[in-house]
Amino acid sequence: MTGTAGPDTDGSGAGRDGGHDGEGPELGREEVVLERIEKWRRHRPRLKDEFVNSAHGAGGKASAALIDAVFVEAFRNKTLETMADAAVLELPSGERIAFSTDSYVVKPRRFPGGSVGHLAIHGTVNDLSMMGASPSWISAAFVIEDGFSVEELRGIVDDMAEAAKHAGVTVVTGDTKVVDRGAADGVYITTAGVGVIPAGVHLDARAIRPGDKVLVSGKIGDHGVAVMIARGDLALEADIPSDTAPLNELVEQLLAAAPGTRFLRDATRGGVATVCNELARDAEVGVVLYEHQLPIRNIVNGACEILGIDPLYVANEGKLVAIVPADQADAALAAMRAHPVGADAAVIGDVTEEPPGIVVLRTGLGGSRIVDMLVGDPLPRIC
C-alpha cells in the first residue's frame, strides 16, 4: 500500500516547521482535516511493526494489517481476498462447497462450559455454517509439547469426539507432531472442515441493504468472560459458562424461515463490534446498534464493568450475527428462538445508508457513540 496514500498521510513534514498558520480560510479547515482522516481510514491498516506481537492475533486492526501485508500479499487470489469465514469453492459439477481452517490455542484449555476440544470442532463447524454450508468433514492436526499428559490429551480428544457427534460432522483425517518441551504450550489444535452449500444459498456481505435488520443469536460476551475468569488472575469469581456450541442446525432453521437472509458471521474474537464493523466496511453501509436491545447477562455486564472492557468486543463461541431483510426479521427471530442455542436471540440494530462503514451505538442513556475496530486485545483499564 506504500505510496498509494495522499502526500500528507504519514506526516512527512506537514506542519513540522510550525509555519502553516493562516494557510487558506479558517472556515472549512476542520472539514479538510476530517476529510483527510476519512480518506486515510478507508485504507486498510498498514503493517509497520518489525515483530509480531499479541495485538496481531486479536482480530482487530493489527491482525488485518499483518494478514494483508504478509499472507494476502503472498497468496493473492480471488477466493482468499473475500476474507470470509470460509472459502466458497465451485466444483466441476457446479455444486459449491465451503472450506475453512482455524487453530485453537486457548488458555486455560479447560474452562466452565467446555474445553479447547469443543472449540476446535465448534469453531470450524461454525465458520462453515456462516456460508450457509452443511458441515460434514473435519481434519484435525495436533502439535503436542514433549511431556504432555496422555490423560489430558484423551480428555480433549473425547470432547472433540462428543462435539463432532453433536454437530453431525466426522473427523476424517489428522496429523500428530511432538515438539520439544518449551517449544509449545501443552497442545495446539488445528482443524479444517468442508461442507456443501445448498443450491440457492448465497450469503454475502455485499447483498446487505439499508433497512435490513441486525440480529444476534443469543447473549453476548459469555465465552470471553468465562475464559478470562477461568485464567484465575482476575481475583474475580463468577459462575459464567462459555457459550461454545455448534450453530449449523440453527443456521439451517434460520435460512428455512428467512430465505432472504443476506449475511451471517459468528462473533468470535473481536466480538459483535468487530463483526458489525467488518460488514459495514464490506457492504459500505452504516450500522446502528441499540444498547438497550443487546442481550447481555447481568453477570457478564458486571464483570466487564469491573474490568473496564466493552462486552461488544468480547469473544463468543456459539453466537452469530445475522443480517436479514426487515420483512423477514420476525420469522428469523422466531426460528432462532425455537432452537436451544438461539433462545435469547434478539434484534439489536438497523442497517442504514449513512454513515457508510461506521457502526454507531445508541446508548441506553440516549446518547450515541461510534463503535470502532479495536487495534489489539481489549486491555483492562486502571482509570
Add this chain to the structure above:
Amino acid sequence: MRFVDEYRDPAAARLAVAEIETLASRLVPSGEPLKFMEVCGGHTHTIYKHGIENLLPSTVELVHGPGCPVCVIPMGRVDDAIAVAKRPNVIFTSFGDMMRVPGGSGNLLEAKAQGADVRMVYSPLDALRIAEANPDREVVFFAVGFETTAPSTAVTLLKARERGVTNFSVFCNHVTIVPPLKAILESPDLRLDGFIGPGHVSTVIGNRPYRFVPGTYGKPLVTAGFEPLDILQALVMLLRQLTEGRCEVENQYTRAVTDGGNRKALEILSQVFELRPHFEWRGLGFISQSALKLSPEFADLDAELRFAVPGVRVADPKACQCGEVLKGVIKPWECKVFGTACTPETPIGTCMVSSEGACAAYYNYGRLTKIPVKSA
C-alpha cells in the same frame, strides 16, 4: 445491574440535559460555548461510553483533562521501564493499559514480543505474589496513577517489608492531581469556565485541596462520581454556580467523597512516599512537586535505585500542542501534527495516546458530529 442502572436512567438524564440547556442558553445567549474540563480520565471514559457529548447542547463543551494516568507518563519513563523489563532476570509487571503507551522507542507489548518477561497484573499485590512465587527472579512493578492507585502500591510495599520479600521493587511513577491542575490554571491563555473534579482521587485526598481553584483562580469545581447521571448533575451544579454568581468547590459525589478524605490512606502515603522536586508530564512539561517517589525508608525497594535506570529524557516533539489542547486553547484539529504525524496508531502526545484522549477521540469520533444519527 443493581446500584448501577439507577445512575443510568434515561428519563433522569433527559431532565438533567434539559436543565443544562436552559441554564447554558441564559448564560451564553450568543451561543459561544461554555467550556468545562473533566480532569479525570475515568470521567472521559464515562462520557464516551454513554455518548454524553452527543446529548449536550452546543452551548456546553467538555474539555478532556490531564487525568489519564497512563497518558501523562513521558516517553523517557516508558523507555526506562522497557530498559528494566529487558534485563535478563527481571519479571516486569504492569497494568494493562500501560502496555501500549509508546516511549521513544516502542512500548511494553513490543518489548514483550522481543523476549522481555512482561506480565499484565490487575493489582500491585499480584506483582508481589509473583515475586513470592519466583524467589530467584527480580520482580518489578510499574506503578502509575494518581492518589487513587498510590495507596495500593503503598500497601504492597508495606506487605513486602512485613513478609521480608527482597526480590520485589517498584518503579514509581505516581503523580498527584493538584500540581497539574495549577499548571493549567496558571496558563494566561486558559479558556475554561469550570472543572468537574476527579471522584476517585478525591475519595483519598478529599475535597479540601481544591479550594484554591475558586479561591485563587476564580473557577468553580464540582467533584463528581463516574456514572453518566453523576456527570450530568455535576454540569448542572457548575451552571447553577455560574448563574447564581457563586464560585466554590462543591461535592456531587457525596456517596464516596468527604471534605477531609481518607485519613488512613493519606497516612500510609506519607509513610511510604515523598514528593519529587519535579516530574515531567507528557504534553505539560516539568511540573514541580507533582509526583511521588519512595521515601528513604523504602529505598531498597525502589527499582530506580536498584537497577540504575538510564533516565534519558526524551523531549516531546516540538510540534505537539497537547498543552494547548488540554487548556482548551485550541481544538484537536487545529494542532499542527494532528492526523498527520500524530495518529492513534503512531501517537505523539498525551491526547492521542489514550483512546479517550481529546485528540484520539476527535480522530475517531469527530465525524460523528457531522452525521445525523437517526433515532430508534
